[in-house]
Amino acid sequence: MMKMKNIIKYSMIGIVVLLFLSVGGFYIWSQQTYAPSKEMYSLVGKVNTDSEHHWDVFEPMKNKETGIILYPGAKVEPEAYSYYAQGLAKDGYTVIIPSVKFNFAIFDVNKADQIMKSYPSIKKWYVGGHSLGGVAAASYAYKNLNKIEGIIFLGAYPSNTNDFSNLNVPMLSLYAENDGLSTMSKISKTKHLLSKDAAMYEVLGGNHGQFGMYGKQKGDKKATITAQQQQDKIIEVTMKWLDDNGK
Template sequence: MKLFIKKKWRYFLLVIPIIIIIIAVYSNDYYRAMPEAKIMLQSNDKVKYIDSPWIEYTSKNKIVTKGLIIYPGGKVEPQAYAPLAEKIAESGFKVVIVPMPLKLAILSPNKAEKVIEKYSEIKQWYIAGHSLGGVMAAQFAYKNQDEINGLILLASYPQKSNNLSSSVVKVLSMYGTRDGFVGKDKIDESKKLLPKSTKWIPIKGGNHSQNAWYGFQKGDNKATITRDEQQNIIGKSIVEFIYEN
C-alpha cells in the first residue's frame, strides 16, 4: 500500500509541472491587441475609461441608462475591442469588455452577471460577442432573457441548445462576406435559432479578423475593405440597434 502511494505521489509530481508548462504555453498563444487599440485605453472628453476589473467606457455628461457587455472572440486579447467600445460609448452608453480566463469565453460564460449586478442604474442591458464570444453571449442571453434586452452577434451564432427563435430578446447579427470561419452558410443555418425579427447585416468585403483590432487571424480570408471601414459599419449598426430597441 505504501509503495502504491509513493508511486502515485511521484506520478503526481511529474504530471503537475507538465500541466503548468502546457498552460503557460497556451496562455501565451493568443491574438494581441494592435497599437491602434491600446492607444484607446484612456479617458477623453467624451468618455470615462476604467481598466479594472473590466475594460469599460462610460459616456460623459449624459444620463446613461443603457449598457453593452462585450464577450471577446476566442484567444483574442480583450483590449482589441477597445476602439469599438469607446466609439459606441460616445453615443451615450456604458460599454464593458469582459476579459475571460485563458481568453476563452466558454470558461466563464456567466461573467456578465457581475457587470449587471454592479450597475443597478443601467435599466437596459445588451450583450455582444465575437465568434466564440458570441456563442457564449447567446447562451447568456438565452438563460437570462429577463435581464437582456438585446443580443449582438459578430460572426457568430447560438448553439442548438440555446434556441432563441421564440424569444422576446432583440437580435442583431453581422458577418463579413469574406469571413474565413463563419460563412453565409453557417449564418443561414443559424436563422432557425433566432427570432424572425432578427436584423441581419452582411458586411460586404469584411472578414473575421477585422471585427476587432488584433491583426490577421490565420485561416481567415483577406478583406476587401479596410479595418476602419468594417469597424465603422459595426459601430454604427450597434448604436442604431441599441437606440431602436
C-alpha cells in the same frame, strides 16, 4: 501480485503526468493572445481599465442608463474591441469588455452577473460578443432572458443548445463577406437558431479579425476593406439597431 500493483501504480502516475502536461499545455496556449493593434491605440488612445474587476469601461458623457457587455473572442485581448466600444459610448451607451478565464469567454459565461451588480444605476443591459464570445453571450442570455434587452453577434452565432427561434428576443447578427472562421455557410446553417426578431447585416469586404482591431488571425480570409472601415460600419449599424430598440 506485487508486479500487478506496480503496473497499476505506474499507470496511475503516467495518467497524472499526462493530465498535468495537457493542462499546462492548454494554459500556455491560451496565453498566446491576439493583442490590440497599434492602429487601435492610435485611434482610441488610453483605455480606461477597471483593474480591480479586470474589465475595460467606456462611458458616455450622459444618459448612462443602458449598458452593453461585450465578450471578447477566443484568445483576443479585450482592448482589441476598444474602437467599437468607444463608438457606441459616444452614442450614449456604457460598454464593458471583461477579461475572461483562460482568455475563453465560454469558461466565464456568467461574468455578466458580476458586471451588472457593479453598475446598479444601469437599467437596461444588452449582451454581445465576437466569435466564441458571441456563443458565450448567447449562452448567458438564454438562461437570463429577464436580465437582458437583446443580443449582439459579431461574426458569431448561438450553439445548438441555445435555440432562440421561438423566443421574442431582439438580436443583431453582424457577419462579414470574407470571414474565414464564422463563414457565410456557418451563419446560414445557424440562422434557424436566431429569434424571430433577429436583424442580420453582412459587412461587405470585411473579415473575422476586423470585428476587433488586432491584426491577422489564423484561418481568416483577407479583407478588402480596412479595419477602421469595417469598425465604422458595424458601429453605424449597431447604433441604429440599438436606437430602434430604444435606450
